[in-house]
Amino acid sequence: MADTVPYRPKTGDIPTNPGVYRFQDSNGRVLYVGKAKNLRARLTSYFAPLNTLHERTRRMVTSADKVEWTIVLTEFEALQLEFTWIKEFDPPFNIQFKDDKSYPYLAITLGERIPRVMVTRTKKIPHARYFGPYTKTWAIRETLDLLLPVFPVRTCSEGVYKKAERAKRPCLLGDIGRCAAPCAGRITPEEHRSLALDFANFMTGKNSDYIKELRDKMERASKEQDYESAAKFRDNIVALETVASKSAVVLSDEVDADIFGIAQDELSAAVQMFIVREGRIRGVHSWNVDTELDVNADELIDNMLRTAYETELVPPRSIYVPKIPEDAEAITSWLTNIRHERTENSRQTSVKLKQAQRGDIAALASTVSFNAQQSLVLYKTKRRNDYVSRTKALGDIQRALGLKDSPLRIECFDISHLGGTKIVASMVVFEDGLPKKSDYRKFSIAQARDDTDAMNQVLARRAAYLVQSKEEATSRSSFSYPPGLFLVDGAGPQAKAAALALEEAGITGIPVAGLAKRLEELWLPDDKFPIILPRNSEALFLLQQLRDEAHRFAITFQRSTRKRDISTVLTEVPGMGPAKVKSVLKSFGSVSQLRKATVEEIASTPHISLALAQAIKDHLSK
Incomplete structure (x- = not known):
């Protein structure tokens, strides 16, 4: 393996200015976009000896054919250009967050001549204002039922509206007071747009002003003995207060903030976002991503904020993140510009990135982080339990290892000890890509020179059971059934020790592989070089689940042994x-x-x- 890639530019040719760089393959496809305060310092880190790079970074660098850069004046300009290029080129090695599921939103189509309120799962309607996401569609319907008598904005489709406009007669919603009926000319388009804006303002959390205004109108109508109008205002107040009460009060009324939590492991990350307006949680959003490169927390936060605010969401004055990134100044400038563009009368307010330290906000931030951790667990569980994904994973493992058949049963072994003493081992079993806990086994090892010797002993005991069952010609129990693959936690030496134990026992035809944790490489017993599975592949994900489960099971057994x-x-x-x-x-x-x-x-x-x-x-x- 060469020390570095052939297209590496001379160090002296790389400027030390701030800028944005992009790696491209031989077909001109952009593989990765990044920014840097100092282009030379950042790019030279990619051209270190290949064997010192993280496997994911090494794969990106070796997949590329060239690197280009663009110099900018400030770090803020670098951030803007980086986000623009990521959106334009959709590079496969950049973080691309995706929703963990499709959420319903409440949308107001302010881009239309006669705006309407609608429930949608898409966020691609031009110039629409979105509220949510909601966890259930019925929750939006319930909100609409309460708000439409107060803000009678049209909810009909374009076809229904045009038909009513031609007939000069409103539909049933207009007759029962749940639409102001601009189609029939009961109000002007300008008055209807004002209603839609009032609806939008109420949904953003500006509740108290409307309720106070309605109370004043109710009191005036009551003094003038216009009891019918006073009753209508009273009903509207009750409706608005009911909608407001459905949002949990978590902070004081003046708090407008977005609070983010992140959970991350080596392959995936989950983000949870709580939208707090006037002290109430107005929306909850979550994303998941399979990280391709070895990204740090700063890059994860940058891309998280880009995903959250690059469309229509207005950034509040305070945004709480788990960690303040190094480029916080550039990020806050970008967010402040977005806030000014999307909000009227906001020129005097800037966005600030904060880290919750104490009090109610810190407690809520802890809840958000906990939700992110749960989201990551559910995301990985859902992915593992998906039949199509499991089938693809087993097929990819078969092809990667050159197996004759798909390894429908895989047994994974791990060694655990306490400073070389109290050595134990675990065996976990996955069948059809799912854990079969009834077949898990524990092993105590009296003495071993090292991990490879311990692995050899464990596989020898496992092999002896297979040989014994075969010789006795008994009906096969689950434990005597031979697996399609033995997987061990470790690299080449552990895999070789396991293969040697099977060979000495006369067991043939069962492949052995080791999964090394440091670079997630798959090792065969006699190979000099590892098999590199794609970082976001289903095959690697399944093997990691096996290895991690074996490690957990071994640690649990080791701890229980120590207690005794x-x-x-x-x-x-x-x-x-x-x-x-x-x-x-x-x-x-x-x-x-x-x-x-x-x-x-x-x-x-x-x-x-x-x-x-x-x-x-x-x-x-x-």
Whole structure:
């Protein structure tokens, strides 16, 4: 493998100015777009020796054929150009957040001559104002039922409206007071647009002004003995207050903020966004992404904010993020410009990025982060449980390893120990891409030189069971059924140790592979170079699920073993060093025998005082 790629530019040719760069392949497709304060410092990091690069970065660099850059004057201009190019070229290695599902929105089509209110799952209507997302469509319908008598904006389709306009007669909604009927000329288009804007303003959280205005009108009508109008105003107040009460009050009335939470692992990330207006949660939004390159938190936050605000959403004055990125100044300038473009009378207000430190906002931020973690778990679970994805994953594993058949049953092994002692191992089983927990097994290993020796011992015991079952010609239980693939946690040495154990037992025809955690590489026992699966492939995702489950199962077993171990128990007692632990072990041999002993019997052990014996007895009785 070459030290670097052939298209690497000379270091002296790369400027030190701020700018934006893009990697392209031989067909001219843009693979990745990035920005930098110092182009030379950033780009030279991509052209380090290939074996030192993260696997995902290495794959992008080796897939590219050239790199180009554009110099700008400021970091703010670099941010703007980066976002523009990402939107234009849709580079496969850039973070592209996607909704975890299709949410319904309440939209007001202000771009139409006669605006209308509608429920939609698309956000591509020109010049429309969107509210939500809502978790259920019925929640939007319920809101409309309450608001349309107060703000009677049309909800009919364009065809229905034109038909009523030609007939000069409104539909049923106009007759029952749920539409102002501009089609029949009851109000002018300008008056109807004013109604639509009032509806939009109310939905943005400006509730108190409308309710106060209606109260004043109700009181005036009551004083003038116009009780019919007063009753109508009263009903409208009740409707508006009901809608307002359906949003949870979490902060004081003057708080307008968007609060973000992020959960991330090596392959995926989930973002949760709470939209808070006048202290109430007005909307919740979430996205998921499979990260292609090894991205840092700053880049993740930049792209998260781009996804949230690049369309129609107006940034509030305060945006809370898990971490303040290094380019915060450029980001806030970009957000402030968007706020000025989309909001009237906002020239005096700027957007600020903040990190919640204490109080109610910090508590809410913690809730948002927790929701992001749950969203990531659900996203990965949904992806794992999807039949099409599982089938594709098994097929990709078959092709990558050159297997004759798809590995419908995969057994994965992991070793766990405590500083080389208390060695245990786990075996987890996935059938058809799903865990089969009834077939999980635990192994205790008395002694091993290292992890490879421990892996060899475990596979030898597993192989012996397969050989025994075959020789006895018994009906196959689930444990005696041979898998389509043995997967071990580790690289080439662990895979080779496992293969050697099978060979010594006379087991043939069952492939072995190791999954190395550092670069997520798949190793075969006799290969000098690993198999690199695409970073966002279903195959790698499934293998990682196996490896992580085996690790979890081994750690759980190891911890439960330590709890039963006398030496571990004794080291938790203050004043018990290695010599005293050894002395007690020699005298009693087990925790159960030590629990039966009296304080005086424990104190008779060499190096154990009466006070220490009492401390041991108290600790064991907890």
